[in-house]
Amino acid sequence: MSEPTGAARRRGPFKVGDQVQLTDPKGRHYTFTLEAGKNFHTHKGSFPHDELIGAPEGSVVRTTGNVAYLALRPLLPDYVLSMPRGAAVVYPKDAGQILAFADIFPGARVVEAGVGSGALSTFLLRAIGEQGMLHSYERREDFAEIAQQNVERYFGSPHPAWQLTVGDLQDNLSDTDVDRVVLDMLAPWECLDAVSKALVPGGILCAYVATTTQLSRTVESIREIGCFAEPQPWESMIRNWHVEGLAVRPDHRMIGHTGFLVTARRLADGVEPPVRRRRPSKGAYGEDYDGPGSRSGSAAGRD
Template sequence: MPDPSDDLDPSATSTPSSALGEVPPEAWGGVQRGPLREGEWVRLTDSKGRRHNLELVAGKRFFSNRGHLEHDDLIGREEGFTVTSSAGGTYLVFRPLLAEFVVSMPRGAAVVYPKDAAQIVAMADVFPGATVVEAGVGSGALTCSLLRAVGPHGRVLSWERREEFADVARRNVRQFFGGDHPAWTLHLGDLAEGLVSSGERADRIVLDMLAPWECVPAVADALVPGGIVCAYVATTTQLSRVVETLRAHGGFTEPQPWESLVRDWHVEGLAVRPGHKMIGHTAFLVTARRMAPGERAPRKSRRPAPGAYGVDYSGPRPDWLPPQSAEEQLDG
């Protein structure tokens, strides 16, 4: 549940504890069951795979190049049916999945794609009841996955510097869950400053920001021993800087960097081949675990590659690396 002290912070948007009794438990996962109801969002998919998301409003019409549909013809029916428009277009009707919602929702900042959100939830081991710190919130895509993972009795504490992004994220999260999720608190401000002043302790910290290495000292103070930090960065220079900063800090296990690539397949009779499109590079992910106070992880047994930390390297250096000799500096 949100900390009561958040009510004293004008930059925080939190949900009072009474909301637990106001939000149906089935809405905390963002999944609705039963007949479609007014106010819900549905996804229409035509025969060519084109998709349309719309909010059901009694008496309203949906228009496309294949004619129109009456919302009243959808309300009250179980999802998973087909409907025909006035011009003969056929549409498949379902409630949108989370993975479908986040790639089509309104955006303030770029979204964390489902393939990366799934990796973060799994590889950062986000669990029900966890306290998870997130920075920044972007458009709220990752926030939805984190809230679903921690459940109503966990906490997701999000920090976002830009108010316009926070507003977009707030609307998107409310739309997906059908209201204010009781586990979410959204702060406007800088994580490095706000996390320290809040005194919060976290099980997991996810950094989706331009310079996550700047937050490593604050992250180290806030993470419980055994907790996990996960950084989401777009470029190789960011990847190198965050890995080396975590390594040089000394209070984390050896950082693990990776990326995931997703390719679909065409399967039709004997025509079985890779699809023409794939979701390639979106971002790099880095995870590391927090050591207990005063403890340090064992040094890497494998020596760095020659020149890895040569004269051209200007980033953080692990303290166990010997200083460069004159010959190494000349060799570059």
């Protein structure tokens, strides 16, 4: 039985063409691709690539300046943060939340828009496997080219489950019986009609937005379209900790706000969502609110 796409690049001794991540004594990372006959140079000296080719992962190499470097393959979070970028990448903490709370499973049929630099596409492809389907839409051709190069560099070849289309999702979406839809775009509410027709009952829509105004517009639009259960919005933050003996304290820096996530489940056709019982805060839909339903009066009935 053949190995899944990219698996051979994740295990075994280092080979020519593998990416290597070096860690110096201060914890700084340096990533490069192994090539026979080449040398790796730093301000602390150099060493030949050949010293690592055939060596097991987790080896330690020393430069001509006698500085030790730990050699490992970069993890997927390391890879996406160092990959060439066209658009900003989806941070690993958000990609992990998407995989978990959008319930991305092996064999899932997933639609994604937009592809950016290919970071989230790589996470999704590794989760769905070769038996799944990921159809990514990106309106900018230059971003699509960068994303394709990044995805293929990670897996070592084109992924058989991936299809990339240059164009707007709402104008080009032809997929049906889709299990999951992930929208990473400026105005995800513009795609809700097309997405609702593609998703299977019980399927999940997941939107990734940057600002509170986008978050509000997305959530209210999902409510207004009427074929989704109550949307769930949230954000996540990561704070590392310093642990050394009895000196245990949070780090001074953390990965704070990067984006908001919203998930919603597709209802069966012809079913109306249950009436929300939570009364909105006073003024939530006041004179200054100009989102979905503001002119139709639909917001007034949300209590």
